[in-house]
Amino acid sequence: MIWLRSALYWLGMLVVTPPYALLCFLILPLPPLLRYKVVSRWSRIMIFWLRVTCGVKYRVIGRENVPDVPVMVMSKHQSAWETMALQELLPPLVFVVKRELLKIPFFGWGLRTLSPIAIDRGNRSEAQKMLMAQGTDRLGKGFSILIFPEGTRVPAGQRGKYRQGGARLANELHVPILPVALNSGEFWPRNSFLKWPGTVTVCIGKPIPTANRAANEIMAEVEYWIENQMAAITERGPKYPRDAAQP
Template sequence: MIYIRSFLYMLGMWLFTPIFTTLALFTFPLPRRTRYILITGWARSMLWWLRVTCGLRYRVLGRENIPTQPCVILCKHQSAWETLALQQIFPPQVWVLKRELLFIPFFGWGLAMASPIAINRAAGREALKQLVAKGKERLKQGFFVVIFPEGTRVAPGTTGKYHIGGAWLAAQTKTPVVPVAHNAGEYWGKNSFLKRPGTITLSIGKPIDTNGIKADELNQRVEAWIEKEMLLLDRK
């Protein structure tokens, strides 16, 4: 049944995404926040379809820690699930991502309409400058900025290198950081066709004040909180 349910989910996504993306392209003349609200309808629909077909739900711990003002969200990356769920859990947001994703037919085109911060990772310090410039602009526009500090999805029980980009942006703009941990990889693994039924737990930490904290120290504090929280999720 897991194979059948996972196939039904993928079938629905394959059928719905091109149609939705085509409609999303027509939102180009609209203000950024209006475009965001309309475009995130796709993520909400996919989460609903995931629950219906695969029996995969989620619960949120620490929802009260979400600031009322824009912040930088640094999140554990294990699955494609969090790329959907964060859009439903947090206020309007933009994502820091590699620019190559925008070239993917349909998916990338719709993603481009959501005002992401697309950077060239190979550019080194120039990429950091671009991240700060565009990140500062998006924060002023009222968007939260979402970054996966490990850069790529990692398997449950493992830790990737926490890159400094997100902490650097927060430190340079003196913006609070909200760390996020979750165990989605146990139900929907990296590049996995199978989606196992169950309830994913996502935990939101208290905002970290970045005033007077250097990017290196901030990055270490975020990593320490997320990795410690990962060990506790199954007990909560």
């Protein structure tokens, strides 16, 4: 049954994604925030479809901590789930992504419409300049900036190395950091075809100030908050069959 339900989810994604990708071309002349409202509905559709087909729901703790002004969002990253769900749960935001992702057919076309901050990770000095320039531009247009401080998806129950680049950027852009903890990897494991029924818990903390603080100090506070929340909401460790993508 898990295989069938997961297959139905992927089938729905294959049906919905190409028309939305074509829509992205048609709405490129629209203002960025309006484009975002249109294209982000794809994510809402897929989160709804995930609930219908695979029984993956979610609950949010700390929604009242989301400010009305743009911020830097730093989130735990366990699965593809949060790349879609956070568009639904938070005000308009942009991703910091590798430039190569924009070249992927359909997915990359839609991502380009969302005004991401696309950088060349092979050139660090140039990437930092682009982060500053594009970050300032996106904040000015009313977008928050989403960064996964561990840099990649980390399996449920595990912990990656928190990088300080996002903290330095937040400090230079003069914006606080909104920390987010979530356990999506327990229901949609990293690189897994299968999705398991259950309720993802999303914890949103109070904004963490960055003004006049060192990057390592900021990052230590972000990591401490996120990992403490993870200890509270994690239901199962990495040895649970879900993490091995087994039925």
